[in-house]
Amino acid sequence: MKKLTVLALAAATASCFAFNAQAASSKGTIAIFVNALDNPYYAAEAAGAKRQAEAMGYDTLVLAHDEDVKKQNELFDNAIGQKVKGIIVDCADSTASVAAVQKAVDAGIPVALINREIVKDGIALVQLTHNNFQAGSDVANRFVELMGEKGDYVELTCSLADNNCVTRSKAFHQVLDQYPDMKMIARQDCKGALLPGKQAMDSILQANPNIKGVICGNGPVALGAIASLKNAGRNDVVVVGIDGSNDEMASIKAGELKATAMLQAQELAVQGVKAVDEYLNNGKKPEKERVMHKGIFIDKTNADRVKDFLYQ
Template sequence: MNTLCRLGSACLVTLALGAAAPLAVAQDTADKGTIAILVNSLDNPYYAAEAHAADAKARELGYQTLIQSHNEDVNRQRELISLAVGRGVKGIVLDNADSSASGAAVQYAKDQGVPTVLINREIPQDGVALAQLTHNNVQAASQVAQAFVERMGEQGEYVELTCNLADNNCVTRSEAFHQVLDQYPEMTMVARQDAKGVLLNAKQSMDSILQEHPNVRGVIAGNGPVALGAIASLQAARRDQVVVAGIDGSNDERDAVRAGHLYATAMLQAQRLASDGVVVLDAHLAGADEGGPERRLYRGILITEDNAGRVKDFSYSDE
C-alpha cells in the first residue's frame, strides 16, 4: 500500500506519483462533493502530515478527497489543478510548488469557479486565493536564532545551511535568522550554503565546510532535513559539541533533540494549518462568511529538550 492509500481509511484508487498518474482518490460515504488536496512530495514527513490532516478533516466534514503531489513542479501543479477542476472538485487545498509562480494556476481555478485555500506557502497576489494560511516563519526562526545565539555564548564561528532559497519560506527564515544573529558582532558566519532542503546535500555541504573551517562551533539550518544532515556530518567527524539548530519539528528532529544532537528547533503546526484550511474552504462552500483575513499566520513552537516529548507528527500536545 503506498503513501496515498495510507492517508485514507477507505482509499479506493491509489496510483504511483509519476507525472502521468491520475489523481488518487480517498473516498468514504461523503456526499458534499470532492476537495482536491495538492502538496509537495509525500515522501517528506511534513507534506505527508499536511495531506493527512487535510484529508482527515475533509472526510470528517463530509467530502471526498483527491490527494496528489506536484513535487515542486509548477507545470505538474498546473496539470493537477486543471485535472481537478475538470473533475468538478468543489475546492482545492494547495501547498503550492513555487510561491512566485503559482498565482496564475490559482487564478485559473478561481476563474473556473473553484476556490483555493493555500497552506504553508503564500503567493504575492491578494484576492486570488480564498485564504492563505502559513507559518509565522519570522517568529519561529527568530526564536530558534535567539536560542542558538544564547547557547553559543553570543560568540564563535557558525555556519548557515539554508533550506531552499527558491522557496520564499526559506528566504524568510534566513532573513529572520540574520535579523537576530547579525546583532552579535562576535558571532561570525564562516560559511553559508543552500542545501536545498535535503538531508544528503546538507551532509555533503557540512563535510566540505568542516574541512575548511575546523573551528566551527555552531550550525543553524533552515529546515529539519538540513539540520539532520549537518548532524550526520558532525557525528561522522566526531564534532558532537557543535551546537545545531533547525526548523520543522519532525519526529526525527524531535528524537535528535531528545538525544542531545539538536539543541533547538521550531515545530511547524502542519496538521493544524492544513485542517484549518479545509474548515475555511468548507465554510465558504456552505455560503458562510467565515470572516477571517486572507493571510493568516500560525505560530512555530520552540522545541528544546524540555518539551520535545510533546511533539508528534507536526502536532504539539499541551499536556
C-alpha cells in the same frame, strides 16, 4: 483465457462505476495538492487536510506537484474537470501559481492556500502561512544563548529558491548580526535535504575545524549536519534547525539537535479545510485572507509533545 480477461475487465469497470456512485453520494471531493509526499512536513500537511476533510464527509484527492508549476497547473485542470468542491494547495511558486488559482476560482471552486502564499490578494479564499520570521528569530535567539554570544558558526540554508527559506535566513541574521563576536565563516545551500547537508558539513568542517555552531534552514539539513559531526566525533558543535519532524524530535531527545521550531503543518491544513467547508455551506468568506501561524519553539523540555507536526 480470453473470456476470463474480459470478465475481469468487466468486473473492474463495474467496480469503478460503483466507486463513482459512492462518491456522488458524499458531499463531494476536496482536492489536496502538496509539494511532495516524501517529505515529512508535506506528508503531515496532506494527512491533516485529508483527515479533516473526511471527518466532515468529503472525499479527498491527495496529489503532489513536486514544486513543478506546470504539473501543478495540470493538477488544477484535472480538479476543475472533475468538478471538485474545493482545493487545498501548498503552491509551487508564489507568482507562477496565481493563474492556476484564478482558473479554479473562475470555475467556482474555492481555493485555500496553505504554507505558501501567492502574491495577489482577493483570489484565494484564504492564505494560511507560517510565521517563518518569528520561528527563525526564536531559534536564532536560542542559538546565540547556546553559543555564549561568541564564536565561529556555519549557516546551512535549505533552498534559497524557496521564499520561506529566504525568510528564515533573514530572520537568523536579523538576530545573529547583532552580536559582533559571532562570525559566520561559511554559508552553503543544501537543497533542503539530508545528504547534501551531510556532505557540505563534511567539507566545511575540514576547511574550518574551529566552528562552534551550525544553524540550519530546515530539519533534514540539520540532521545531515549532525550525521557528519557524529562521524567526525564532534559532540561539541551546537546544531539548531527549523521544521519539527518526528526524526528531529528523536534527535532533540537524544541531545544532538539543540533546538528547533515546529511549523504547525497539520493545524494550517485543518484551518484551510474548515474555511472551504464554511464557504461551501454558508457562502461566508473568512474575515482575513492572509493569516500567519506561529512556529512553536521546541527543545528538550517539550519535544515529546510533538507528533507528526501536531503539538499537543
